[in-house]
Amino acid sequence: MTESRTAAHDAELPYAETSLGELSLALAQHIASDGRTLSVSGVCPRCAGPTVSEYAYGLPGIGTKAPWPFRDRRAEDSPDVVGSEVHFCECGHPHPSMPPDAAFIGCGASWRVRTAETGDTPS
Template sequence: DTGPAPTPFTHHTSPDGETLTLRGTCPRCLGPTASHYAYGLPGTGTKGLFGRRTPPPTPESALLQEIHYCECGHPHPQLPPDVPFIGCGASWTVTNLQAGTP
């Protein structure tokens, strides 16, 4: 875990409105990384008669709360064979989020 990443990351929604993409530079290996998140954030709904009535988080606030992983696409040494991504394995939170373009 590299902790909070000070470098800027950009985000944009896909043209079909179904995916949110985060792009930036991995703070460990300095490779370009992109993560794609499908809309429909788990844990934001309500259940039952007296469910919480809190508004769902904005895409931006969800990205700032999420822990992100390097997806630079280059297999690095000692990467476990069962990880769902290819990268150096670093994880971080985003602190500098900017609007981007697809």
């Protein structure tokens, strides 16, 4: 039996607003069953914590033309949020030195994805 090895979440890594640039990562993209949001999940490349970001349809920057409910959400017409947005660590752990007004609870890392595996199935 083969065991998958992944880095453990480094919860003690100090918070630092750090742009990691463009990376080749595998992130999953899922449309919510109600069609209102799209979530992107994966592992933060800085702290190795699991991270999930939600994007609402109809907001600038996510490639949609009309807000819910005026548009039918199907996998074939979902925007490529994985490849088009800046992603932030949202591991949910308040890393040491994280400011109280931080926009996201995580290690402070941000990155873009150069290539990604996406799964556009409803979650």
